[in-house]
Amino acid sequence: MGIGASIRTIREQRGMTQADLARATAIEQSYLSRLETGSRDSRPNALVLARIAKALEISVDELFLETGIRRSKDRDAELRWKKLERVFQALPASRQVDLLALADALSKVPELPLVPKVIGDIEDTEDKEGPP
Amino acid sequence: MSKRFDTRLRRLRHLYHRLSAPRRRQVLKAAVALRDGSRPPRVWVFLDGSTY
Numbered sequence: 001m002g003i004g005a006s007i008r009t010i011r012e013q014r015g016m017t018q019a020d021l022a023r024a025t026a027i028e029q030s031y032l033s034r035l036e037t038g039s040r041d042s043r044p045n046a047l048v049l050a051r052i053a054k055a056l057e058i059s060v061d062e063l064f065l066e067t068g069i070r071r072s073k074d075r076d077a078e079l080r081w082k083k084l085e086r087v088f089q090a091l092p093a094s095r096q097v098d099l100l101a102l103a104d105a106l107s108k109v110p111e112l113p114l115v116p117k118v119i120g121d122i123e124d125t126e127d128k129e130g131p132p
Numbered sequence: 133m134s135k136r137f138d139t140r141l142r143r144l145r146h147l148y149h150r151l152s153a154p155r156r157r158q159v160l161k162a163a164v165a166l167r168d169g170s171r172p173p174r175v176w177v178f179l180d181g182s183t184y
Contacts, residue, residue: 080160081148087163088144089137095166096140102162103147106155 003044006063008036010056013090024055058086 011021018036022029027048035044044052046060053060065079088096148156 077153077156080156081145084144084148084160084163085141087160087167088141090167091163093136093140096137096144099159099163099166100140100143100147103144103151103159106158107147107150111152 002038003049003063004036004038007032007052007056010058010063011036013086014056016056021052021055025051027051058082062086 007021011018016024018029018032021027022032025032025048049060049063053063056063059082061079062082065076065083088099091099148159151159
């Protein structure tokens with residue numbers, strides 16, 4: 001997902017029209033339209049992105065997280081939590097409960113422990129024993 | 133936001149931060165699927181603790 005598609009996704013989640021976003025950022029709607037459709041002549045600079053992020057009530061980092069651009073692991077973890085928080089807010093209460101049940105179940109089951117691979121050893125032993 | 137929502141969010145935060153990275157991704161994937169109305173991914177939890 002490009003940055004334009006990311007902006008559109010978040011804008012629509014917020015229930016904003018392009019005109020709303022244009023008003024909130026003082027950016028021309030025609031430019032926003034080109035930006036969201038990924039036109040070549042619409043690479044936004046940092047200030048434009050900052051204004052858009054502010055109007056969408058998210059950080060520029062979160063805007064980039066939507067695009068799938070990788071970052072450091074800690075930062076990723078923090079941004080993923082923020083994304084989950086945002087998605088969780090958008091869910092109806094019953095679905096929130098469903099998600100909690102999933103997270104609860106996953107937290108109760110222990111992780112698969114690392115076990116040494118012994119398959120090769122077993123095969124070796126069988127070869128050595130041979131037929132009686 | 134309602135008090136009940138705050139409680140649920142606090143509980144999710146608590147659980148989420150106890151999970152490993154792959155399991156956190158599963159929770160996020162499920163949340164997105166629930167939000168978008170698509171079928172949430174099935175999570176198989178085996179007796180030895182592995183998930184699929």
